[in-house]
Amino acid sequence: MSTPPSPPDAVHSEEFLRTLMRRQLKLSVACAATFLAALLGLPLLNYFAPALMATRVAGFTLSWLILGVLFFPFVWIISWRFIKRSIALEDDEVKSVKR
Amino acid sequence: MMPPLAFLGGVDPWILAFSFITVVVTIWMGFRSAKTSKTASDFFVAGRSVSVGWNASAISGEYLSAASFMGVAGMVMSSGYDALWYPVCYACGYLFLLLFIAGPLRRFGAYTIPDFAEGRFDSPLFRKIAVCFVLFIGFFYTMPQMKGAGVTLAYIFPGLPYWAGVVLVGAVITLNVALGGMKGITLVQAVQYWIKMFAICVPIFVLAAVYGFYGTHVGANTAPGEAPATIMEVARHPLPEKAPKDAPWVSPFGPLTTKAVNAAAAALPAGERGAYLAEYQRPYSLLYTYSLIIALVCGTAGLPHILVRFYTNPDGVAAKKTTMWVMILIGVFYVFPPVFGVIGRNLMPELYAGLGAKGTDKVVLELPTLLSQKYGVLGSILSGITCAGAFAAFMSTFSGLLVSMTGALAHDVYGRILRPKSSAEERLRAFKFAAVLIGGVAIALGSFVEALEINFMVGQAFAIAAASYFPLLFMSVWWRGMTMKGAATGMLTGGLCALGAATLTNLATLALDKGPMGQVFAGFKGLNGFFAAHPLLRILCEQPAIWTVPLAIGLMVIVSKATAASVPGDIRMKMLVLHAPEQLGLKREYIQEHSAGAGH
Numbered sequence: 001m002s003t004p005p006s007p008p009d010a011v012h013s014e015e016f017l018r019t020l021m022r023r024q025l026k027l028s029v030a031c032a033a034t035f036l037a038a039l040l041g042l043p044l045l046n047y048f049a050p051a052l053m054a055t056r057v058a059g060f061t062l063s064w065l066i067l068g069v070l071f072f073p074f075v076w077i078i079s080w081r082f083i084k085r086s087i088a089l090e091d092d093e094v095k096s097v098k099r
Numbered sequence: 100m101m102p103p104l105a106f107l108g109g110v111d112p113w114i115l116a117f118s119f120i121t122v123v124v125t126i127w128m129g130f131r132s133a134k135t136s137k138t139a140s141d142f143f144v145a146g147r148s149v150s151v152g153w154n155a156s157a158i159s160g161e162y163l164s165a166a167s168f169m170g171v172a173g174m175v176m177s178s179g180y181d182a183l184w185y186p187v188c189y190a191c192g193y194l195f196l197l198l199f200i201a202g203p204l205r206r207f208g209a210y211t212i213p214d215f216a217e218g219r220f221d222s223p224l225f226r227k228i229a230v231c232f233v234l235f236i237g238f239f240y241t242m243p244q245m246k247g248a249g250v251t252l253a254y255i256f257p258g259l260p261y262w263a264g265v266v267l268v269g270a271v272i273t274l275n276v277a278l279g280g281m282k283g284i285t286l287v288q289a290v291q292y293w294i295k296m297f298a299i300c301v302p303i304f305v306l307a308a309v310y311g312f313y314g315t316h317v318g319a320n321t322a323p324g325e326a327p328a329t330i331m332e333v334a335r336h337p338l339p340e341k342a343p344k345d346a347p348w349v350s351p352f353g354p355l356t357t358k359a360v361n362a363a364a365a366a367l368p369a370g371e372r373g374a375y376l377a378e379y380q381r382p383y384s385l386l387y388t389y390s391l392i393i394a395l396v397c398g399t400a401g402l403p404h405i406l407v408r409f410y411t412n413p414d415g416v417a418a419k420k421t422t423m424w425v426m427i428l429i430g431v432f433y434v435f436p437p438v439f440g441v442i443g444r445n446l447m448p449e450l451y452a453g454l455g456a457k458g459t460d461k462v463v464l465e466l467p468t469l470l471s472q473k474y475g476v477l478g479s480i481l482s483g484i485t486c487a488g489a490f491a492a493f494m495s496t497f498s499g500l501l502v503s504m505t506g507a508l509a510h511d512v513y514g515r516i517l518r519p520k521s522s523a524e525e526r527l528r529a530f531k532f533a534a535v536l537i538g539g540v541a542i543a544l545g546s547f548v549e550a551l552e553i554n555f556m557v558g559q560a561f562a563i564a565a566a567s568y569f570p571l572l573f574m575s576v577w578w579r580g581m582t583m584k585g586a587a588t589g590m591l592t593g594g595l596c597a598l599g600a601a602t603l604t605n606l607a608t609l610a611l612d613k614g615p616m617g618q619v620f621a622g623f624k625g626l627n628g629f630f631a632a633h634p635l636l637r638i639l640c641e642q643p644a645i646w647t648v649p650l651a652i653g654l655m656v657i658v659s660k661a662t663a664a665s666v667p668g669d670i671r672m673k674m675l676v677l678h679a680p681e682q683l684g685l686k687r688e689y690i691q692e693h694s695a696g697a698g699h
Contacts, residue, residue, distance in 0.1 A: 017671060020678050025577060028198040035194055039396070043388045046351035047381065054350060059318025063351055067183045068437055072430035075191045079423045082198060087416055090680040097683060 016097075023089055031082045038074060042067060109257045113476065117483030118255055121294065121490045126275050128287045151417055155424035157285045158408045160292030162189075162425070163432060164240075164496035165247025168295060168489055170554030171433070173460035175440025176450070177552070178355035179320075179348035182440070184391055185554055186433035190426060192399025195569075197422040200400055203576045203677040205409050205418035211503070212403050212568065213511045219575050220583035221667050226511060228587050232567045232594055233403045233507040237500050237537075238544060239560035239601065240404075243553040244500070245269060245545020246460070247493040250553075251486060253456040254464045261456045262546040269545065272494055273538025276501045277531045285411065291495040292428065298488025299435040302467045302481040306442055309470065316441045322346040335445045342444070342451040352384035356391075359383065359641070362627075363634035379634065386645065387638050391558065394644030398561025401568030404496075404503035414681045439463045455549040455614055464489060497541070501534060508533035547619070550612035551605060558642075559601040566647035567594030574655050576677055579670045585659030593651025600643040 046053050046063055053063035060068070167189060174182035207215055216222075216229035245265045252264025307313065311333050319333040323346065338344075347353040354361075360380045364372045399405075412418040443450065443462035446469055450459045463485050471478030509530040514521065521529070548556065567590045574589075575581050607626040609616050630637035639646060659666075667673065 014671070017675055017678070021577070021674065024678060032195070032198050035191070039188075039191065039392060040389070043351070043385055043392075047385050050350065054322075056318065057314075059312075059314030059316075061180075061317070061349060064180060064183070064317055064349070067180075067187055069434060071187050072190060072434065075194055076423075076427055076430060079194055079197055079426055083419055083423050086202070086419060090416065094680050094682045 020093060024086065027082065027085055027089065031078050035075065035078055038071070110255065111479050111482070113479040114255055114483040114486050117480075117487040118251075118490050121487040122271065122494070125287055125291070125491070125494055126271065128290070130275075130278060151412070151420050151424060153285065153289050154408065154411055154417075154421045155428060156289035156292045157411075158288075158405060158421065158425045159428040159432070160288035160290070160295070160491075160495050161408065161499035162405055162429060162496070163292065163295050163492055164557065165244045165489065165493040166554045166557035167429075167433065167436060168299065168492035169247050169250065169460055169463050170243065170552065170557060171436040172439035172443065172463045173458070174355070174552055174554040175437040176443045176459045176462050177343075177440075179343060179353045180351050181353050181355040181388065182554070183437060184388065185395065185558065186436060188392055188395030189399065190430045190433045192396040193422055193426045193429070195396055196400040197419060197426070200406075200572050200576060201409055201418045201422045202415040204406065204572065205412050206415045206679075206681065207673075207677055208410075211410075211506055211510060212406055212572075213507060215575075216571065216586075219667075219673060220581075220586060222583040223515070225583050225587055226515065228591060229571075230507045230511045232563075232590070234504055234537075235594065235598055236401075236403060236560055236564050236567070237504040237507075238541060239563055239598075240402075240557060241497060241500050241541040242544050242548045242551075243556035243560075244493040244497045245541060246456075246548050246551070246553050246556070247489060248497075249545065249549065250456045250461050251464060251489045251493070254461050255486060261549045265545045266542055268490075268493065269497070269538055269542035272497050273501065273534060273542075276498050276505065276538070277534040288495050288499065291491040294491040295488045296428075296432055298484045298491065299432060299439075299463075302485055303435050303438050305470065305477070305481060306467065307438070309473065310442060310446060313438050313441065316438075316445050317349065319445055320345040320349040322350075333445050336448050338444075338448045339451050342448055348444070352381055352388070356384040356387040359387075359630065359634040359637040362631050362637075366631040383634060383638055387642055390638070390642035390645035393648055394558060394562035394565045394642060397565035397569040397644065397648055398563075401564035401572060402561075403507075403564075403568065404499045406568075406572075407503050407506070416680075436463065439466055442466060455612075460553050501538060501541070504537045505530055505534040508537065547609070547616060548605075550609055550614065550616050556605075559605075562601060562642065562644045562647070563594055563597045565644050566597040566651050567591075570648065570651040570655055574652065578659075579674050580659055580663060580666060581655060582659045582662045582665045584662045584665065585655045585657075588658045589651040589653075589655030592654055593647045596650065597643045597647040600640040600647070604637075604641045 042063070053061060055062045057065050167186070171182065171186050171189075174185065204215065207218065212233065213226045213229040217226040245268075248268035249261040249264040252267065253259055253261050256264075310316075316333055319335055343354045347357075357380050360376065360383050363379075364375050367375055409418050409421070412421055439462055440459075443459070443466050447462065447466055450457075450462055450465070453459070453461075464482060467481035467485055468478045470481060509526060509532075513529040513533070514526050518525070518529075570593060571586055571590045575586060603626065606620055606623040607630060609620040610623040611617065611627060612620070630640075
């Protein structure tokens with residue numbers, strides 16, 4: 001088995017780790033914020049605008065429709081965007097080191 | 100005295116056949132793959148060579164438990180809108196796992212969460228603490244699975260007592276795990292997902308086509324004086340006394356989240372009730388909702404039997420892709436169970452009056468039999484399909500839990516702590532012995548919980564995971580200042596508080612049971628009086644996440660700051676391994692350095 005080429009020392013610098021973690025964390029936090037805004041906002045809407053959330057849409061109350069049906073695709077979109085960006089970030093990191 | 104085999108009277112052959120086939124296929128697959136899995140690595144993580152599609156199906160198969168298949172529908176039927184938070188957060192909790200934990204955890208490379216705990220902090224002591232929580236969370240999670248088994252068997256064999264179903268199913272799965280290990284389970288779990296998906300959606304499509312769609316059935320629940328919500332009418336059956344009224348059932352802050360305040364109000368003199376309810380009902384209800392959301396979302400990211408599966412991905416990118424596919428697979432699934440609850444409320448309200456195994460938790464199994472009135476045998480066939488799905492649900496989750504708990508005992512306790520020099524054969528024997536031991540304890544615990552709602556119990560397992568593993572993983576992946584003492588203090592305090600709170604709640608509920616369990620737990624009746632006087636404490640015990648998760652994280656930060664000198668020396672390298680892409684080859688370098696330093 002051949003040993004892999006040792007990565008340049010730049011990889012071991014404080015600088016590299018810091019930017020690496022910061023970029024990925026920034027992306028994660030942005031996605032999490034979108035998700036949490038919707039997830040934690042819905043009970044608030046239920047609490048402060050009960051009449052609006054009780055509006056009937058095809059038999060469902062608006063709140064039921066959002067939570068029971070629409071929430072799932074919303075989360076898929078967030079996760080799909082996250083995966084695309086995060087894999088692009090990683091490719092970027094590998095390129096910047098190997099160059 | 101009952102004649103032998105009297106419980107076979109009144110058994111529907113179709114239902115029996117479908118259930119039997121599911122069980123036999125599951126066991127056959129387990130035995131077949133037992134022949135091909137030989138090494139310990141095969142047993143623990145399936146040789147780490149599972150593709151994204153298979154792995155996503157397998158994780159979903161393992162995750163969709165009796166709670167998802169039967170419990171969600173039962174709870175939506177009994178509690179309405181508020182119960183919808185469960186399926187939504189079960190599915191969306193994976194987003195936290197994806198965003199913060201899945202990729203780094205896989206890169207670190209370890210068999211189990213205790214492996215990670217030890218590797219990240221270089222502390223064998225911490226491994227022991229982490230192992231305890233695999234067992235705590237696991238046992239809380241197996242109880243509802245066992246209830247699912249008891250309910251399903253009591254449904255198939257109307258004369259069979261609840262505990263007999265628990266013992267029978269528990270013994271079969273335990274044997275299967277002891278002989279097959281996880282290599283078998285990966286394939287079995289993946290197949291089980293598709294069985295469950297088929298079993299939940301096909302009966303719904305048929306029922307909806309005959310009796311009206313999801314929206315129509317929700318629309319049948321209207322506030323007093325409100326016009327019917329849809330043009331199509333549903334021929335509802337009259338609701339019994341015990342069922343919640345339409346308006347609170349269909350709107351937020353209904354019976355589930357207001358139970359504690361309502362109980363407190365009932366203890367007051369009649370004149371004060373109205374003012375008391377007006378002041379406390381909605382705010383406490385909001386608090387309950389938030390605490391539930393925190394428990395489920397954070398808990399999903401800390402379930403040991405799910406996390407162990409991420410090690411079967413070839414690399415961090417695959418781990419992330421797998422998580423996304425899991426979210427899609429289970430998200431599609433979770434749209435369906437509430438539909439059963441909604442239709443069940445309109446067409447099978449007699450379940451509200453049932454107790455324990457005869458209550459709303461069996462709506463998924465029984466609802467399709469309605470079709471028998473119009474289409475004869477079709478109802479039995481569809482009910483057989485949902486029973487098969489229920490078997491797939493509790494069998495797969497129970498197997499997965501059993502594997503991860505057995506792995507913790509055999510790999511961590513026996514292999515690392517008791518007999519570090521044991522041979523591979525001895526370890527394999529230890530694995531089998533541990534499987535039987537844990538299976539036995541789970542069966543015993545499962546026999547006690549007939550009176551508790553399946554979905555509620557799973558929620559408690561999530562709350563414990565949310566206060567123990569989630570803070571541990573989240574903080575140790577993203578904060579390099581974390582020390583072993585900080586992590587251990589936070590995880591132990593948060594996790595044990597959640598565990599204690601959940602236990603208190605269950606004892607109080609069991610004490611109220613009208614069956615035999617009520618007598619066993621009668622000593623705890625006083626708790627209910629206390630909770631009626633302090634509804635806020637009842638909510639904080641029933642849904643502890645809102646205080647235990649911040650408590651755990653807070654303690655981790657404070658204690659880590661105080662013991663900052665003991666941050667592992669090679670923390671930068673550890674963080675690089677966690678976060679840098681695999682192509683940089685840091686992992687191999689790290690292992691070389693590490694084994695050179697350790698001197699073996």
